[in-house]
Amino acid sequence: MRTENQKAWFFVLPVLALVAFNALVPMMTVVNYSVQETFGNNQFFWEGLGWFEQILRSDRFQAALGRQFLFTFLILLIEVPLGIIVALSMPRKGVWVPVCLVLMALPMLIPWNVVGSMWNIFTLPKIGLMGYFLNDVLGINYDMTQQPLSAWITVIVMDVWHWTSLVVLLCYAGLVSIPDAYYQAAKIDGASPWSVFRYIQLPKMKTVLTIAVLLRFMDSFNIYTEPFVLTGGGPGNSTTLLSIDLVKIALGQFDLGPAAAMSLIYFAITLLVSWVFYTLMTKDDAQ
Amino acid sequence: MKKRSLIPILYIAFLMLPIYWLVAMSFKTTNEILSGFSLFPQTFTLENYITIFTDPTWYWGYINSIIYVTINTVLSVCVALPAAYAFSRYRFLGDRQLFFWLLTNRMAPAAVFALPFFQLYSSIHLFDTYLAVALAHTLFNVPLAVWILEGFMRGIPKELDETAYVDGYSFPRFFVTIFLPNIKAGVGVAAFFCFMFSWVEMLLAKTLTAVEAKPIAAVMTRTASSAGYELGLLAAAGTLTIIPGAIVIWFVRNYIARGFAMGRV
Numbered sequence: 001m002r003t004e005n006q007k008a009w010f011f012v013l014p015v016l017a018l019v020a021f022n023a024l025v026p027m028m029t030v031v032n033y034s035v036q037e038t039f040g041n042n043q044f045f046w047e048g049l050g051w052f053e054q055i056l057r058s059d060r061f062q063a064a065l066g067r068q069f070l071f072t073f074l075i076l077l078i079e080v081p082l083g084i085i086v087a088l089s090m091p092r093k094g095v096w097v098p099v100c101l102v103l104m105a106l107p108m109l110i111p112w113n114v115v116g117s118m119w120n121i122f123t124l125p126k127i128g129l130m131g132y133f134l135n136d137v138l139g140i141n142y143d144m145t146q147q148p149l150s151a152w153i154t155v156i157v158m159d160v161w162h163w164t165s166l167v168v169l170l171c172y173a174g175l176v177s178i179p180d181a182y183y184q185a186a187k188i189d190g191a192s193p194w195s196v197f198r199y200i201q202l203p204k205m206k207t208v209l210t211i212a213v214l215l216r217f218m219d220s221f222n223i224y225t226e227p228f229v230l231t232g233g234g235p236g237n238s239t240t241l242l243s244i245d246l247v248k249i250a251l252g253q254f255d256l257g258p259a260a261a262m263s264l265i266y267f268a269i270t271l272l273v274s275w276v277f278y279t280l281m282t283k284d285d286a287q
Numbered sequence: 288m289k290k291r292s293l294i295p296i297l298y299i300a301f302l303m304l305p306i307y308w309l310v311a312m313s314f315k316t317t318n319e320i321l322s323g324f325s326l327f328p329q330t331f332t333l334e335n336y337i338t339i340f341t342d343p344t345w346y347w348g349y350i351n352s353i354i355y356v357t358i359n360t361v362l363s364v365c366v367a368l369p370a371a372y373a374f375s376r377y378r379f380l381g382d383r384q385l386f387f388w389l390l391t392n393r394m395a396p397a398a399v400f401a402l403p404f405f406q407l408y409s410s411i412h413l414f415d416t417y418l419a420v421a422l423a424h425t426l427f428n429v430p431l432a433v434w435i436l437e438g439f440m441r442g443i444p445k446e447l448d449e450t451a452y453v454d455g456y457s458f459p460r461f462f463v464t465i466f467l468p469n470i471k472a473g474v475g476v477a478a479f480f481c482f483m484f485s486w487v488e489m490l491l492a493k494t495l496t497a498v499e500a501k502p503i504a505a506v507m508t509r510t511a512s513s514a515g516y517e518l519g520l521l522a523a524a525g526t527l528t529i530i531p532g533a534i535v536i537w538f539v540r541n542y543i544a545r546g547f548a549m550g551r552v
Binding site for chain 1: 291292293294295298299301302303304305306308309312320321323324326362366367369370372373374375376377378379380382385389391392393394395396397398399400401402403404406407422423425426429430433483486487488489490503504507508518521522524525528529532533535536537540541543
C-alpha cells in the first residue's frame with residue numbers, strides 16, 4: 001500500500017511548475033479575453049458573459065457542435081468494434097506478431113498534416129488510387145471537393161485508418177494478458193465463442209477499453225489538422241468541425257472575445273463528456 | 288485458424304494502401320502524375336528526393352523537427368519520473384486531484400491554446416526557438432508520461448525500495464542504479480509516446496515558429512502553395528516524415544502491446 005508522505009510534493013514540483021506554466025497562463029489569457037471586448041490598440045472593455053451568450057445562441061456554433069458530435073459518435077461507433085474484432089483475430093504469439101504490431105502502429109506515427117496530404121493525394125479523382133478506382137472503375141461519382149457526403153465519408157475513413165490501431169493495440173495488450181488456463185477451462189466447459197468473449201475476454205479488456213474509448217473520444221473531439229488539410233472544412237461548411245471553426249474565428253477573423261468564450265465552452269464540453277464516460281465505464285468496479 | 292488471420296491481413300492491407308500510394312507518387316515525375324492514372328511509377332525518378340536533400344529550407348525542416356522532438360522527449364521523461372514515483376508510492380494531500388488535473392491537460396484542444404501560446408512565448412522571447420515548441424508540447428506529453436510511468440512503477444513491489452534503504456542506499460543512488468533498470472521498459476514506452484505525439488503535432492509547432500525552428504510541416508505547406516501544386520515533391524517530403532517514426536517504433540516493438548496498455552494490464 002502507498003504510505004502517507006507530504007514530502008512527495010517535492011517530487012511532483014517540476015511537473016507542476018512546467019504544466020502550470022503551460023496550462024494556467026494560457027488558460028488565464030483565454031478567460032481574460034472571454035469577458036472583454038477590444039477594438040485594437042490594446043484597449044479592453046468589460047463585456048461580462050456577453051460572448052458566452054452570443055456563442056451559445058449562434059447557429060454557427062450549434063451547427064459546428066452538432067457536426068462535431070456526429071463525427072465523434074461515428075468514429076467511436078466504427079473504431080471501437082472494428083478494433084476489438086481485429087485484436088481478437090490477431091495471433092497471440094509467433095514471428096508475425098511484432099511485424100503486425102509495427103505495421104499497425106505506423107499510421108499513428110505520421111505527422112497529422114502529412115496524413116491529410118496523403119489522403120488528399122489518395123482520393124484525388126483521376127490521379128489518386130481511391131479516386132480513380134471509385135470514379136473510373138466502379139463508376140461512382142465521387143469528388144470530395146464538391147460533395148459534402150463524399151467529404152464526410154473521406155474524413156471518417158481517414159480517421160478510421162489513422163486511429164483504429166490504437167484500439168487494436170490496447171485491446172491486444174489486454175488479450176495477451178489472459179492466461180491459457182482460462183481458455184482451457186472454457187473449452188472443458190464447452191463454452192461457445194460468444195461466451196468466451198463475453199465472460200473471459202471482454203472483462204480482461206475492460207480497463208484498456210476504457211482507456212481506448214476515452215483517448216478516442218478526446219482526440220476525435222479535438223481533431224483539427226487532418227480534416228483541415230484534407231477538406232479545409234468544406235465543401236461549404238460541411239466538414240467544419242469545432243476546432244476548425246475555432247481557429248477560423250481566433251486566427252482568421254481575430255475575434256478574440258468570441259473565440260475565447262468558445263474555447264472555454266469547448267473545453268468544458270470535452271471535460272464533461274470525458275468525465276461522464278469515465279464514470280459510466282468504471283461504475284461496475286466501484287460496486 | 289486460416290480464416291481468422293484473414294481479418295488482420297485485410298486490415299493491414301487497408302492501412303498500407305494510402306502509404307503505398309504516397310511512396311509510389313514520390314517516385315513519379317510531375318508530368319506523369321498529371322497525365323493520368325498509373326499504379327506503378329512509369330518513369331522512375333529520384334528527382335523529388337534530390338530536391339529535398341539539396342535544398343536547405345527542405346532538409347532543415349526535418350532537422351528542426353527532430354531537434355525539438357528530442358528536447359521535448361528528454362524533458363518530459365525527466366520531469367515525469369520523480370512525479371510518477373511519488374504518485375505510485377505515496378499518498379499526499381491532493382494527490383488524486385492533482386493527477387486528474389494533469390490528465391485534463393491531455394483533453395485540452397490544441398486549437399484553444401494556439402493563440403495564448405503564441406502570446407506567452409513571444410512575451411518571454413522564446414518565439415521561433417526549439418525550446419518554445421519543446422516546452423509547449425510538454426503540455427500534453429508530461430501528463431501522458433506520468434500516467435504511463437506510474438502504471439509501470441506500480442507493478443514494482445515496494446519491498447524493492449525498502450530492501451535498498453536497509454542496505455544503506457541513498458534515494459538518488461537507489462533510484463538510478465536499482466529502480467530505473469527495473470522500469471526500463473516503461474521509460475522506453477513513455478519516451479516512445481512523447482516522441483510520437485511531439486512528432487505528429489503540427490498546429491502548435493507551426494504557430495510557435497517562423498524561420499529558425501520551422502518544422503517540416505510548415506515547409507511542406509509553403510512549398511506546395513508557392514511552387515504550384517507539386518504533388519511529387521509533397522509525396523516525397525511526406526514519405527520522409529514516415530521514416531523516423533518507423534525507426535523508433537521498430538526499437539520498441541516488443542513493448543508496444545504492453546506500452547499501449549500504459550502498463551495497466
